[in-house]
Amino acid sequence: MIGVLIADDQEMVRSGLRMVVDRHDDLRVVALAADGEQAVAAAFAHRPDVIVMDVRMPRATGVEATERILRDWPHPEPRPRVIVLTTFDLDEYVHSALRAGASGFLLKNTSPDYLADAIRTVVRGEAMLAPSVTQRLIRTFVAAPPPTVDSPLDVLTQRETDVLLLVAQGMSNAEIGAELGLSAPTVKSRINRIFTRLGVSNRVQAALLAHNAGLLDQLP
Incomplete structure (x- = not known):
């Protein structure tokens, strides 16, 4: 059973x-929260697997709550996965939330079944980004000046780089396995090793790092 915390300042949205x-x-x-402070307290008290987090809330924004929950998590691993919900497909808070470690970003007009699938997806350690905004989010991040140090991808083997390239293209573990002829456990193990070597915590951050390093520029 996947435990879910819902944080939104509108009672009707929480109920829905x-x-x-x-x-x-x-x-x-497992719990409801009406603002960012309640979201932090409820997360620490109820230890949900996934938090569906509104962006714009009183007392503390969804971004601030996400940062605090993932940074100050007082229990044994794993930390909860956070799916950020917003009305707007371009929102500066969403960029910050992804950098803070959120695993997903969905619009509030997302279908009920898509939301349920997103919850299941992030529990598996995968990312879930609204299709309509994925490329715009990526372009926002890669617009920053490139790092002047050696590529961080140099720590990866060629096979790990191949896997990261597919992650950056938004493929699931099953799709990566089919593409490279690998079993599901092998794909999961390699992705976890990639996270460790790159110093990232989820697929979103790994994909953004790959974009910043110019990995996708190698595609035909």
């Missing part, structure tokens, strides 16, 4: 999201 989540046999809402 709770109905969406609880209608699935493998998902269960």
Whole structure:
């Protein structure tokens, strides 16, 4: 059973999201929060697997709450996965949330089934980004000046670089395995090793680093 914390300052939205989540046999809402401070407290108290986090909330924004939860997590690993929800497909807070370690970014007009799939996806350690904004988010990050030091990808083997390239293209573990002829456990193990070597915590950060390093420029 996947435990979910819903954080949103609108009661109607919280109620609607709770109905969406609880209608699935493998998902269960363990707590609700009406602002960022409540989200932090509820996360620490209830230890959800996934947090569905609104961006714009009183007392503390979703970004601030995400940073605090992932930075100050008082329990044994793993930390919860955070899916950021927003009304806007271009939002400076979302960029900050992804940098803070959020694993997903969805618009509030996302279909109920897509949200349920996103929750399951991030629990598996994969990223879930709204298709309509993925490329714009990437372009925002890669617009920054490139680092002057050697490529951080130099620490990877060629096979790990091949896997990272597919991660950066948004492929799932199953798709990567099919593309490279690898088993699902092997793909998962290699991705975890890539995270460790690159010093990142999720697929979003790994993909952004790959874009910044120019890895996708090698595509035909």
